Amino acid sequence: MFALGRIASLAATSSTRRAPAAIRSLSTLHPTLYTSTTTSTGSRAQGHVSTPEKNLDLTMGMPKELGGSKGPAGGESNPEQLFGAAYSTCFLSALGATHGSLFPQHKPLPKSTTVRALVSIGKDKTEKLPGFLLAVELEVPKKPLQQVGLEEAEIHKLVQQAHQLCPYSRAVQGNIEVVVRVVDA
Known part of the structure; x- marks a missing residue:
C-alpha cells in the first residue's frame, strides 16, 4: 500500500494514483x-x-x-481521522466546483454526493525512510453523479479533474500515495 511511483489509469481501473513529482x-x-x-x-x-x-x-x-x-x-x-475529514471535505468541494465548470448543463451535485477517505499510517515498504508514512484512498460513489445525468466517462473525467483542483491533493502530491476510486456503492 505504501509503494510509491506507481500510476494507474483512471479510465482503465476506476482509480488514479499520483506518483512522486519529479520537480516540486x-x-x-x-x-x-x-x-x-x-x-x-x-x-x-x-x-x-x-x-x-x-x-x-x-x-x-x-x-x-x-x-x-x-x-x-x-x-x-486521532490525526488520521482529522486529515481524512479535511481531505474528503475539500475533495467534495472540488467535485462540486469542477462539476459546475465542466457540466453547466447538468443540475448541481445532490446533497447525497459523498467522498470517503481512508487514511492509513505505516512504515516505508523499502525501509529507506524513517518514522511513519501516510497513504490515502478516496472513494467517490457514482450513483449520486449518475442522478444528475453524468455518464461513466464523464464521472471519471470529473473525479480526475477534481483531484487536480483539490488543494489537499496538490499539497500531498509527490509526498504520499493517494488513490482515488469511483465506486459503485
Missing part, C-alpha cells in the same frame, strides 16, 4: 483568503486539539493498533 515548486498565496488557527496540547496519545472559536474541541488518543488503550469508539480522535 513552492507556491505562494497572494492574497491569503483565510487562515485557520488550531492549537494542540499534550501528545498524540493523550492530547487535546481546539480552535479559538471552540467549534473544534477534541480529545486526542492513540488507536489500539498503534498501542493505545482505546479505539475510536472510546470517544478519542
Whole structure:
C-alpha cells in the first residue's frame, strides 16, 4: 500500500494514483483568503486539539493498533481521522466546483454526493525512510453523479479533474500515495 511511483489509469481501473513529482515548486498565496488557527496540547496519545472559536474541541488518543488503550469508539480522535475529514471535505468541494465548470448543463451535485477517505499510517515498504508514512484512498460513489445525468466517462473525467483542483491533493502530491476510486456503492 505504501509503494510509491506507481500510476494507474483512471479510465482503465476506476482509480488514479499520483506518483512522486519529479520537480516540486513552492507556491505562494497572494492574497491569503483565510487562515485557520488550531492549537494542540499534550501528545498524540493523550492530547487535546481546539480552535479559538471552540467549534473544534477534541480529545486526542492513540488507536489500539498503534498501542493505545482505546479505539475510536472510546470517544478519542486521532490525526488520521482529522486529515481524512479535511481531505474528503475539500475533495467534495472540488467535485462540486469542477462539476459546475465542466457540466453547466447538468443540475448541481445532490446533497447525497459523498467522498470517503481512508487514511492509513505505516512504515516505508523499502525501509529507506524513517518514522511513519501516510497513504490515502478516496472513494467517490457514482450513483449520486449518475442522478444528475453524468455518464461513466464523464464521472471519471470529473473525479480526475477534481483531484487536480483539490488543494489537499496538490499539497500531498509527490509526498504520499493517494488513490482515488469511483465506486459503485
